[in-house]
Amino acid sequence: MKLNPKYLLPIFLFALAACNNKKEMNNSTNNKELIFPKGEKITNNNFTGDAYLQMLIAADSINLTTVGNVTFEPGARTKWHSHPGGQILLVIDGVGYYQEQGQPKRILRKGDPIKCPPNVSHWHGASPDTAFVQVAVTNNEKGTVIWLEEVTDAVYNSLNQ
Numbered sequence: 001m002k003l004n005p006k007y008l009l010p011i012f013l014f015a016l017a018a019c020n021n022k023k024e025m026n027n028s029t030n031n032k033e034l035i036f037p038k039g040e041k042i043t044n045n046n047f048t049g050d051a052y053l054q055m056l057i058a059a060d061s062i063n064l065t066t067v068g069n070v071t072f073e074p075g076a077r078t079k080w081h082s083h084p085g086g087q088i089l090l091v092i093d094g095v096g097y098y099q100e101q102g103q104p105k106r107i108l109r110k111g112d113p114i115k116c117p118p119n120v121s122h123w124h125g126a127s128p129d130t131a132f133v134q135v136a137v138t139n140n141e142k143g144t145v146i147w148l149e150e151v152t153d154a155v156y157n158s159l160n161q
């Protein structure tokens with residue numbers, strides 16, 4: 001089949017638009033069907049970039065464990081922090097990072113479970129190009145999260161080992 005050259009530009013533009021659209025869908029959690037709602041934008045200063053929280057289980061007088069679904073847009077992350085009772089992270093979607101103080105940054109993908117020991121400084125968040133969704137299960141029986149300093153761009157962008 002011989003293609004008439006006058007169709008080449010429209011076909012090229014259509015393909016380009018399709019690629020851009022796909023990139024948008026992969027990078028952002030907007031319009032994506034996920035297990036839990038995206039929740040509300042986090043407005044405190046314990047995060048860098050845009051992150052969202054949907055609290056799933058609140059603490060009560062019997063069980064102090066909290067469960068929250070956190071969505072990080074590309075580049076967003078927590079500050080360094082620690083949990084007196086430790087924390088479990090379950091990766092629901094996307095590609096993100098987890099790093100404990102003094103350890104290499106780890107790449108996290110959908111389905112990865114992380115057990116963060118009590119009182120260990122760490123941070124978690126999205127990779128630069130892809131959003132990241134985690135369910136955080138936090139034991140608050142020994143106290144709630146202790147927030148520390150911001151994760152600098154140098155640390156965030158450090159090479160993975």
Ligand code: MN
Binds near residue numbers: 083116123124
């Ligand atoms: Mn944490």
